[in-house]
Amino acid sequence: MLNWDDYRIFLDVARTGSLSAASTSLKIDPATVGRRITRLEQSLNAKLFNKLPRGYQLTPEGTELLDHIKQIESTEKIARGSLQKATATISGNFRIGAPDGLSNFVLPRVVADIQKQHPQLDIQILSLPRVFNLSRREVDLAIMVTPPKTGRFVTKKIVDYQLHLAAHRDYLNESPPINSKADLKSHTTIGYIPDLIFDPSLDHMAEVTPNRAPNLASNSVAVQMRMLDMGGGIGFAHDFALAHFENLQIILRDTVSQQRAFYLVRDRDDRASEQANLIATLLNDGIKTEVKRLEDIVHNT
Numbered sequence: 001m002l003n004w005d006d007y008r009i010f011l012d013v014a015r016t017g018s019l020s021a022a023s024t025s026l027k028i029d030p031a032t033v034g035r036r037i038t039r040l041e042q043s044l045n046a047k048l049f050n051k052l053p054r055g056y057q058l059t060p061e062g063t064e065l066l067d068h069i070k071q072i073e074s075t076e077k078i079a080r081g082s083l084q085k086a087t088a089t090i091s092g093n094f095r096i097g098a099p100d101g102l103s104n105f106v107l108p109r110v111v112a113d114i115q116k117q118h119p120q121l122d123i124q125i126l127s128l129p130r131v132f133n134l135s136r137r138e139v140d141l142a143i144m145v146t147p148p149k150t151g152r153f154v155t156k157k158i159v160d161y162q163l164h165l166a167a168h169r170d171y172l173n174e175s176p177p178i179n180s181k182a183d184l185k186s187h188t189t190i191g192y193i194p195d196l197i198f199d200p201s202l203d204h205m206a207e208v209t210p211n212r213a214p215n216l217a218s219n220s221v222a223v224q225m226r227m228l229d230m231g232g233g234i235g236f237a238h239d240f241a242l243a244h245f246e247n248l249q250i251i252l253r254d255t256v257s258q259q260r261a262f263y264l265v266r267d268r269d270d271r272a273s274e275q276a277n278l279i280a281t282l283l284n285d286g287i288k289t290e291v292k293r294l295e296d297i298v299h300n301t
């Protein structure tokens with residue numbers, strides 16, 4: 001597989017027709033240029049140049065390679081130019097739809113970092129416990145736990161995340177011990193309001209307390225986390241959220257856990273927008289980094 005240095009040297013020799021002219025352009029000595037061309041020919045098992053009195057002339061194999069390399073060079077220039085253009089002009093309003101757990105505990109840091117890099121960009125986070133309507137342009141981009149199976153959307157997985165049962169230390173000190181899932185029956189549970197669960201993957205407590213509604217419930221992850229932090233009972237918590245609550249303790253860490261994933265969902269037509277592509281990339285990278293940072297805090301304490 002060719003790297004940029006390989007074809008950069010090949011291109012210069014092909015265009016100038018001599019090692020000395022290419023060495024001047026590349027700012028490396030002619031002997032090194034010659035060795036790199038020889039190494040390239042050996043790696044491709046093909047003779048790329050004929051050495052003639054008037055200089056280096058491409059062979060048929062070299063001409064074929066030149067056509068391919070020119071296409072690569074052209075594509076790279078277009079991509080580089082598009083990114084530079086998008087970076088220079090990124091501005092205006094951009095609305096993100098996201099689950100409230102992500103909105104409360106991950107996105108604030110991510111969007112703050114993006115806005116510092118691009119001060120002309122205004123970012124809005126729409127945090128609602130339901131699926132967002134991209135087709136009606138309710139949001140410019142949505143982050144979902146369960147991506148849509150139909151529609152004109154482009155979906156990309158961002159990152160997996162973990163959930164564990166947790167409770168406040170004071171609650172655990174004052175309550176019967178929990179050594180297995182069977183022990184949970186005697187404890188106050190915290191979770192989602194059953195008839196307002198819009199996505200079955202969010203019904204976390206069903207795994208450990210089936211056919212039992214939570215004693216304390218909310219359609220908001222942030223409210224559930226506050227209930228846990230007030231010592232109200234036990235419930236599932238995102239590991240990245242636990243990093244924000246020093247008094248919450250994981251229960252049954254080795255036997256009870258869940259894994260979900262965040263997906264970035266966009267309208268297919270938005271791929272034509274350089275700015276939208278750049279924002280999507282920044283969000284994807286930022287969320288992935290922040291989730292890992294927060295989970296590492298929890299797992300290393």
